[in-house]
Structure formats: C-alpha cells, structure tokens
Amino acid sequence: xxxxxxxxxxxxxxxxxxxxxxxxxxxxxxxxxxxxxxxxxxxxxxxxxxxxxxxxxxxxxxxxxxxxxxxxxxxxxxxxxxxxxxxxxxxxxxxxxxxxxxxxxxxxxxxxxxxxxxxxxxxxxxxxxxxxxxxxxxxxxxxxxxxxxxxxxxxxxxxxxxxxxxxxxxxxxxxxxxxxxxxxxxxxxxxxxxxxxxxxxxxxxxxxxxxxxxxxxxxxxxxxxxxxxxxxxxxxxxxxxxxxxxxxxxxxxxxxxxxxxxxxxxxxxxxxxxxxxxxxxxxxxxxxxxxxxxxxxxxxxxxxxxxxxxxxxxxxxxxxxxxxxxxxxxxxxxxxxxxxxxxxxxxxxxxxxxxxxx
Amino acid sequence: xxxxxxxxxxxxxxxxxxxxxxxxxxxxxxxxxxxxxxxxxxxxxxxxxxxxxxxxxxxxxxxxxxxxxxxxxxxxxxxxxxxxxxxxxxxxxxxxxxxxxxxxxxxxxxxxxxxxxxxxxxxxxxxxxxxxxxxxxxxxxxxxxxxxxxxxxxxxxxxxxxxxxxxxxxxxxxxxxxxxxxxxxxxxxxxxxxxxxxxxxxxxxxxxxxxxxxxxxxxxxxxxxxxxxxxxxxxxxxxxxxxxxxxxxxxxxxxxxxxxxxxxxxxxxxxxxxxxxxxxxxxxxxxxxxxxxxxxxxxxxxxxxxxxxxxxxxxxxxxxxxxxxxxxxxxxxxxxxxxxxxxxxxxxxxxxxxxxxx
Numbered sequence: 001x002x003x004x005x006x007x008x009x010x011x012x013x014x015x016x017x018x019x020x021x022x023x024x025x026x027x028x029x030x031x032x033x034x035x036x037x038x039x040x041x042x043x044x045x046x047x048x049x050x051x052x053x054x055x056x057x058x059x060x061x062x063x064x065x066x067x068x069x070x071x072x073x074x075x076x077x078x079x080x081x082x083x084x085x086x087x088x089x090x091x092x093x094x095x096x097x098x099x100x101x102x103x104x105x106x107x108x109x110x111x112x113x114x115x116x117x118x119x120x121x122x123x124x125x126x127x128x129x130x131x132x133x134x135x136x137x138x139x140x141x142x143x144x145x146x147x148x149x150x151x152x153x154x155x156x157x158x159x160x161x162x163x164x165x166x167x168x169x170x171x172x173x174x175x176x177x178x179x180x181x182x183x184x185x186x187x188x189x190x191x192x193x194x195x196x197x198x199x200x201x202x203x204x205x206x207x208x209x210x211x212x213x214x215x216x217x218x219x220x221x222x223x224x225x226x227x228x229x230x231x232x233x234x235x236x237x238x239x240x241x242x243x244x245x246x247x248x249x250x251x252x253x254x255x256x257x258x259x260x261x262x263x264x265x266x267x268x269x270x271x272x273x274x275x276x277x278x279x280x281x282x283x284x285x286x287x288x289x290x291x292x293x294x295x296x297x298x299x300x301x302x303x304x305x306x307x308x309x310x311x312x313x314x315x316x317x318x319x320x321x322x323x324x325x326x327x328x329x330x331x332x333x334x335x336x337x338x339x340x341x342x343x344x345x346x347x348x349x350x351x352x353x354x355x356x357x358x
Numbered sequence: 359x360x361x362x363x364x365x366x367x368x369x370x371x372x373x374x375x376x377x378x379x380x381x382x383x384x385x386x387x388x389x390x391x392x393x394x395x396x397x398x399x400x401x402x403x404x405x406x407x408x409x410x411x412x413x414x415x416x417x418x419x420x421x422x423x424x425x426x427x428x429x430x431x432x433x434x435x436x437x438x439x440x441x442x443x444x445x446x447x448x449x450x451x452x453x454x455x456x457x458x459x460x461x462x463x464x465x466x467x468x469x470x471x472x473x474x475x476x477x478x479x480x481x482x483x484x485x486x487x488x489x490x491x492x493x494x495x496x497x498x499x500x501x502x503x504x505x506x507x508x509x510x511x512x513x514x515x516x517x518x519x520x521x522x523x524x525x526x527x528x529x530x531x532x533x534x535x536x537x538x539x540x541x542x543x544x545x546x547x548x549x550x551x552x553x554x555x556x557x558x559x560x561x562x563x564x565x566x567x568x569x570x571x572x573x574x575x576x577x578x579x580x581x582x583x584x585x586x587x588x589x590x591x592x593x594x595x596x597x598x599x600x601x602x603x604x605x606x607x608x609x610x611x612x613x614x615x616x617x618x619x620x621x622x623x624x625x626x627x628x629x630x631x632x633x634x635x636x637x638x639x640x641x642x643x644x645x646x647x648x649x650x651x652x653x654x655x656x657x658x659x660x661x662x663x664x665x666x667x668x669x670x671x672x673x674x675x676x677x678x679x680x681x682x683x684x685x686x687x688x689x690x691x692x693x694x695x696x697x698x699x700x701x702x703x704x705x706x707x708x709x710x711x712x713x714x715x716x
Contacts, residue, residue, distance in 0.1 A: 003711040159623040160686075179537055180556035194648065197622045198538035198556035200586060201577030201683035205622045219559030228558060228586035231707050264555045264563045265517040290552065293649040325559035328518075349589050353361040354712025 003350065006213040007236035010172055011130055011152055012067055014038030015343055016236030017226070018175075018215060019243050019335070021071030021132065022183060022322070023047055028056050030248035030335055032063030037339035040130060042069035050118050057126050067129030073114035074136040074155075078275075078298030080108055085297055092305055095285060099312035108301040115142075124149050132156070135276075136188040137169050144170070156186030156217075159197050160209045167210040175238055176206040178218025182241045182267065182324030184278040190299070193269035193277045193290055200232070207233030221329030223345020227353070230346075241324040242342070245332045255321055262327035273310070273320040275302030281321040285309060361708065364571040365594035368530055369488055369510055370425055372396030373701055375584070376533075376573060377693070378598030379429030379490065380541060380680070381405055386414050388606035388693055390421030395697035398488060400427035408476050415484050425487030431472035432494040432513075436633075436656030438466055443655055450663055453643060457670035466659040473500075482507050490514070493634075494546040495527050502528070512573070514544030517555055521564040521572075531571040533596055534564040538577025540599045540625065540682030542636040548657070551627035551635045551648055558590070565591030579687030581703020585711070588704075599682040600700070603690045613679055620685035631668070631678040633660030639679040643667060 002008060007016045019026065019034040023044030031041025043060065045053050053070070060068055089104040096104050115138050123131060124145060131146055133155040146153050147170065156175040157163035163174045165188065177186050178199025185196060197205075199218040207214045216229035217238040229237050244251050245259055258281065271277045272289035276299040280286065296302050309318045323330075331338060360366065365374045377384065377392040381402030389399025401418065403411050411428070418426055447462040454462050473496050481489060482503060489504055491513040504511050505528065514533040515521035521532045523546065535544050536557025543554060555563075557576040565572045574587035575596040587595050602609050603617055616639065629635045630647035634657040638644065654660050667676045681688075689696060 001713075003713055160621060161623065178556055178558060179554075180559040192645075192649075194552040194627055195623070196537075197683050198536055198577045199558035200536060200556065200583060201538040201579065201622060204580065204582045205684065205686055219556045221559065222562065224562045224590050225558060227711065228589040230711050231586040231589050232582050263518060264559060265519065265553070269552060287550075291550075291651045325555050326563065328563055350711045353585065353588050353708045355359075355361055 003230050004213075004235040007173060007215060010213060011040055013040050015339060017339065017342060018042060018069065018236065018238040020183070020217065020238050020240030021045070021069060022240050022244070025244055025250045027248060027250045028059035028063060030243060030246060030250075031068050032060055033246070033248050033335035034243070034339060035064045035066035035068050037336045039339050040067060040069050042071055042132065045070045046073040046114055046134070050122050053119070053122060054126070057128070069130035069132050070123065070126075070128045071132045071134060072119065073134050074138060075114040075299055077113050078111050078301045080297040080301050081295075084295045087294060088296055088305060091289075091294065092309070095309055095318070099309060101308050101312060105304055108297055108304050111300055114300075120145065123151065127151060130154065132175065134184065134186045137166065137171070140169065147172070154215070157206060158185055158187045158191075159202070160205050162188050163206045163210050163214075167212055171212060173213040173215055173235070174206060174210055175215040175217050176202050176234070178202050178216070180219025180325040181217050182279045182327070183322045184274065184276055185269070187277070190271070190276050192293065193271055195277070196269065199229075203229060203232035203234050219324060219326045221326030223342050223347070224349050225326065226342060226346040227349035239342075241327050242330055242338065243335060244323060245330045246335045246338060248335050254315070256332075258315070258321060259323065259327055259330055262323060262330070264325055264328060267323060267325060267327070271296060273302065273306040275299040278322060279324055281315070281319055281323065283316060283319050285318040361588050362571075362593040365531060365573060368571060369398055371398050373697060374594030375697065375700060376400060376427065376594065376596040377601050378541070378575065378596050379403070379427060380598050380602070383602055383608045385606060385608045386417035386421060388601060388604060388608075389426050390418055391604070391606050391693035392601070392697060393422045393424035393426050395694045397697050398425060398427050400429055400490065403428045404431040404472055404492070408480050411477070411480060412484070415486070427488035427490050428481065428484075428486045429490045429492060430477065431492050432496060433472040433657055435471050436469050436659045438655040438659050439653075442653045445652060446654055446663060449647075449652065450667070453667055453676070457667060459666050459670060463662055466655055466662050469658055472658075478503065481509065485509060488512065490533065492542065492544045495524065495529070498527065505530075514575075515564060516543055516545045516549075517560070518563050518567045520546050521568050525568040525570055529570060531573055531593070532564060532568055533573040533575050534560050534592070536560050536574070536576025538683040539575050540637045540685070541680045542632065542634055543627070545635070548629070548634050550651065551629055553635070554627065557587075561587060561590035561592050577682060577684045579684030581700050581705070582707050583684065584700060584704040585707035597700075599685050600688055600696065601693060602681060603688045604693045604696060606693050612673070614690075616673070616679060617681065617685055617688055620681065620688070622683055622686060625681060625683060625685070629654060631660065631664040633657040636680060637682055639673070639677055639681065641674060641677050643676040
C-alpha cells in the first residue's frame with residue numbers, strides 16, 4: 001500500500017506513477033503500456049491537430065481500457081516583433097552560414113492558440129480520464145466544462161506561487177516540476193533559463209501551500225526518487241526521461257544511443273530552440289546563445305529558425321535532445337517491466353528507511 | 359535509529375546533520391550548539407587568518423567537547439588578466455556612477471592561495487574531528503597528513519565526476535551539493551551560473567558512483583528533506599539556510615527580516631559578486647550581469663569590485679545575501695531546538711512512509 005493514496009484515488013490508478021506526456025517520444029503504445037501496468041500513460045497532444053488527436057486516442061483506447069492523460073500547452077497565438085525577428089536572424093546568420101544553409105528564414109509561421117475551442121469540444125467528446133496542461137490553464141469556463149464532464153484536470157507549477165494560482169483556478173492536482181526535469185519548463189510566464197526550483201526544495205513548499213495532491217516531477221529516475229517524493233509530501237510522481245528508452249517510446253536510434261552514456265551534467269536549460277526554457281542536451285549553440293540573452297521570437301515560432309540548424313547538426317554542435325538530470329538511471333526495458341521495477345524499488349526504499357522506526 | 363549509520367559512525371556524532379560552514383553566519387556559538395545537540399557544527403574558516411582561526415577554535419572548544427568541522431576553500435592565488443579587469447570596470451562604471459561611488463577600483467588585492475602550509479600546520483595542531491573543503495581538495499600530501507592525524511576529511515561534489523575524483527583522492531565522505539543550495543557552488547572548476555544538478559537527481563547518482571558515505575546538501579529545509587535524502591541513498595545531510603535564523607547565527611537584523619518573507623523563487627545563481635557562482639537573493643545587478651556573461655576577475659579578487667556596490671545597496675538593487683531555495687522553511691528557534699525538531703520530523707516522515715510496508 002502506498003503511503004498516500006490521494007492521487008491513486010483521484011485518478012483511479014493502482015500505482016501513483018504518471019508517464020510524462022513527452023511530445024514525440026510518448027506514443028500511444030507507451031501510454032497504453034503504462035496504463036495497463038497500473039500507472040497513468042500520457043500523450044503529448046499539444047502539437048496534434050484534431051484529426052491526429054482523434055486517431056491517437058483511438059489507438060490508445062484500442063490498447064487499454066484504463067485511465068490515460070492527454071496533455072496540452074496553454075499558449076496564446078504567438079506574435080513576434082519584427083525587430084526581434086531581425087535581431088535573431090542576425091545572431092543566427094553565422095550558424096546558418098557555417099551549416100551551409102544560406103540566410104535564416106525571413107518570416108515566421110502564423111500560429112493560433114495552442115488550446116482552442118475545437119480541442120475543448122473534442123476532449124468533451126473523447127472524455128479521457130485526465131487532462132493535463134503545461135504553461136498554465138485554459139479559460140475558467142473550459143476548466144469548468146472539463147471538470148463537469150468528469151475529467152480530472154491537472155497542470156504544472158514550477159514554484160509555489162504558480163501552484164497556488166492553479167489551486168485557486170480549480171485543478172484537481174498540481175504537478176510540481178523541479179529544475180531537474182527534462183523538456184520544457186511549465187512556468188506560466190517565460191523565464192530565464194537559470195530560473196527554477198529544485199525538486200527537493202519545491203515539493204515540501206508546494207505541499208504546504210496547496211490542499212490538492214502534489215505530483216513530483218524532475219530528477220526522479222528510480223524507486224529511490226519515488227520514495228523521496230513521498231517523504232517530501234507528494235502523492236505521486238511524473239517521470240519522463242525514465243521512459244525514453246522503453247521499446248514502446250518514439251525515441252529514435254541515435255537518441256537511444258546517446259541516452260546510454262548520459263551523465264548527470266550533460267544537459268542545460270535553453271530557450272534558443274523553441275523560445276521558452278527547456279532542459280536539453282548541452283550543445284555549443286545552446287551555450288553560446290545562453291551566454292548572451294537577447295529577446296527571441298515567441299514560443300513555437302522560434303522553431304522556424306532553430307529547426308534547420310538542428311536538422312543540420314551535428315548533435316554536439318546543435319541539437320534539441322530533451323532529457324532530464326537523472327537520465328543515467330534510465331533503463332532499456334519494456335514499460336511494463338519498468339513500472340514493476342519502479343514500484344518494487346520504491347517499496348524496498350520505504351522498507352529500508354522504515355527499519356529506523358521503533 | 360537512523361536508517362544509515364555510516365556518517366554518524368565516521369564522525370562520532372549522534373545525529374547525521376551537519377550545519378553548513380557558512381562564513382560570517384556560522385559563529386562558534388552556532389557550531390557549538392549544533393555539536394552539543396548531537397550534530398556536527400561547522401565554521402567557515404576560509405577567510406580567517408591563522409590567528410583568527412586559532413581564536414575561533416578556542417571559543418568553540420570552550421563551548422563544546424564534541425566533534426566539529428572547520429571548512430576551507432581550495433583556490434590557487436587568484437590572478438586576473440588586466441584586460442578582464444578593465445572590461446569589468448567598464449561594465450560596472452554605470453553602477454558605480456548611479457551609486458555615487460566614482461570610478462571602480464583600478465587595482466585588485468594580491469591574494470595568496472586559500473589553503474596554505476600555515477593552515478595545514480595549524481590544523482595538525484588543533485586536530486578538529488572533521489575538516490571539509492570547498493572547490494576541491496588540497497595537495498595529496500596534505501590530505502594524507504590530515505588523515506594520518508585522525509582527522510576526517512570531506513569535500514564537496516556538485517556532480518558525479520567530482521564525487522568520483524574526491525573518492526579517488528581519499529576523502530572519507532562526499533558532500534553532494536545540489537543546485538538548490540545557498541552560497542557558493544563547490545564545483546571544482548568555475549562553472550556557468552545555470553549549471554548545477556538538483557539534489558533529487560544528484561544524490562542517487564553519486565551514491566551509486568562512490569563507496570564512501572554521501573552527505574546530501576541543497577534544498578533540505580526540514581525533516582521531510584532529511585528523510586528524502588536517506589531514501590535517495592545519503593547517509594546524512596548538510597543544512598545551511600535552515601540555521602541562518604537561529605539566535606546563535608551571525609545573521610544581521612536586515613537579513614533576518616528578509617528571510618522571514620523568503621520564497622522558493624527569490625534566489626538566483628550569480629558569479630558577479632565573488633567571481634564564482636553562488637546562490638544569493640535575486641537583485642537587479644545580478645540579473646543584468648547574468649544576462650550577458652563576460653569573463654570576470656578571479657574568485658575573491660572580484661569582491662574588490664562588488665563590495666562597494668553591495669555596501670551602497672539598496673538590497674533589491676545590489677546585495678549578496680546568500681541563502682537557498684528552501685529558505686521559506688527556516689525557523690527562528692535556538693539551534694538545539696531546531697536540531698530536535700529536524701530529528702523528530704525526519705523520524706515522523708520515516709514512520710509515515712513506513713506504514714506502506716507490509
């Protein structure tokens with residue numbers, strides 16, 4: 001029996017382990033395997049259109065009848081000042097030139113808001129057990145509509161103030177994302193890459209600040225981390241990097257190879273790919289861009305400038321390989337086996353520390 | 359009984375809690391109170407000369423007959439390139455001017471190495487139970503001499519590679535310092551302020567990498583954090599910020615007042631005060647300097663340029679107030695009461711998670 005059952009009860013899952021909704025790496029096969037193993041599988045749905053989302057959900061439902069989670073970004077239609085675009089084009093020109101790419105693009109794609117009425121309507125039709133948001137929450141009536149449909153609504157906080165704001169807005173649980181986490185920081189406003197609260201400090205302060213269950217994320221690589229999260233006051237964990245090497249994940253072969261030699265220190269936070277801070281493998285491009293911070297094109301529009309550089313590589317020079325600081329603990333086993341191992345290790349850790357109790 | 363007794367046995371202490379050797383804030387009275395309460399009190403001795411060190415140790419010995427720790431920096435005699443000094447003077451000129459301070463200093467103080475033969479000789483005479491180092495280790499013969507004198511030698515690692523290097527060099531235990539920690543990062547080489555591994559990710563990876571006991575530091579503010587550190591594989595903890603508001607600490611009144619309203623998010627890493635990355639209260643000066651990284655004068659010499667700005671304040675503009683990301687958990691109680699509370703909370707946490715074990 002887990003020492004805190006609030007998340008399991010809320011989500012109707014057996015193991016309080018959420019597989020993070022890593023867009024691209026989290027496939028319907030991975031999410032289904034995690035849900036079938038008693039955890040909560042997730043799909044990063046932010047960059048799927050409504051048809052893709054419908055198809056992915058159908059695949060998931062085919063593979064599991066357990067609860068699963070769909071994840072969305074909260075981001076207004078991005079707008080980049082022409083002067084910022086021009087300044088960034090000048091900064092990137094040497095990189096483009098060195099990669100033989102000609103001049104950086106002169107225009108950015110027009111993009112709508114990340115979460116819109118069509119997606120809300122589809123969610124109310126699909127009714128996943130859980131919907132999670134990144135970068136905040138949708139408008140209050142959307143949150144109400146999701147909850148009224150029986151959907152558990154959660155979102156990410158990277159500090160106490162954001163956790164309090166989420167609770168006030170009616171979330172059923174808060175994902176407290178520490179600095180260690182791979183991928184995009186879920187901060188409600190864009191932040192400097194150096195910002196971030198480590199999981200060890202974040203969880204108890206968030207647990208003290210909100211009444212809803214807290215889901216710890218960031219730097220949790222095995223059952224020791226899960227047990228530590230419960231000690232700190234969490235009711236469950238969200239783990240992403242730990243699932244990247246599962247055969248069910250969408251991770252490509254070069255990235256799988258790279259993860260085999262990952263260390264605790266080979267990632268950094270950078271906003272020079274997407275326009276918002278994300279933890280990714282260290283690369284010279286990210287380091288150079290980070291050393292001198294200048295305004296960048298808006299989130300998602302920035303990809304139009306960075307994608308050609310990433311495609312040109314090589315990976316130590318320019319790459320956007322998202323993983324967290326506990327990547328060295330990642331195992332190449334099927335998701336069901338991983339879920340079993342994580343649970344076993346967490347309980348072994350509870351037993352190890354409990355020998356102290358008279 | 360603590361779930362892992364290796365650190366207690368090594369240091370002959372009853373509670374595996376080390377009070378961090380915060381120079382300035384850690385007084386002999388604080389260190390003695392912690393040692394008398396069964397933990398390990400520490401004095402930041404890096405910036406004391408031999409006479410001051412002798413006097414401080416005498417005060418400590420007067421107040422406790424328990425083990426205590428003296429801490430030293432490992433830093434060669436700093437040398438700053440004239441061009442770097444000149445460039446930094448130009449960067450700081452507007453700050454000096456705004457503070458009515460005239461032009462920044464034209465010369466930097468000549469400083470020797472932080473740990474020298476005189477300090478080694480004094481340590482071999484004083485024989486504290488424990489000596490800890492920051493930024494690496496002294497020469498191999500110094501480490502051997504300390505160990506031969508029966509002194510427990512520990513040092514700080516901020517990543518797995520540094521922990522392995524320390525173990526190879528013969529330390530008796532490794533302090534694994536996470537990104538959350540207040541004060542100077544103990545990195546063996548200067549690093550960018552954004553670098554750093556969170557405690558949640560760091561501890562299990564270091565515990566897997568070395569055979570000596572691991573002391574978790576960074577973001578641990580109460581007994582939940584202590585219990586979490588043990589779950590992650592640590593044999594003890596080092597806590598600094600938690601002791602800053604004890605009456606025995608050397609914290610001045612304005613800083614005590616500020617700590618009362620500390621949040622998880624109001625610190626940042628900056629090298630713009632000392633020349634090496636340290637976690638301190640956010641200030642506009644630190645943010646501006648951090649946004650554009652340029653080479654700075656060497657560690658400790660940089661203080662000659664920043665001290666006048668700090669003295670001029672105001673604190674939100676320029677200040678070097680060192681504390682960590684769990685500062686909101688800090689309590690204004692005597693050190694003995696704090697030690698009791700931390701121990702009680704840790705055991706309550708062990709008991710809470712142990713109810714899961716059949």
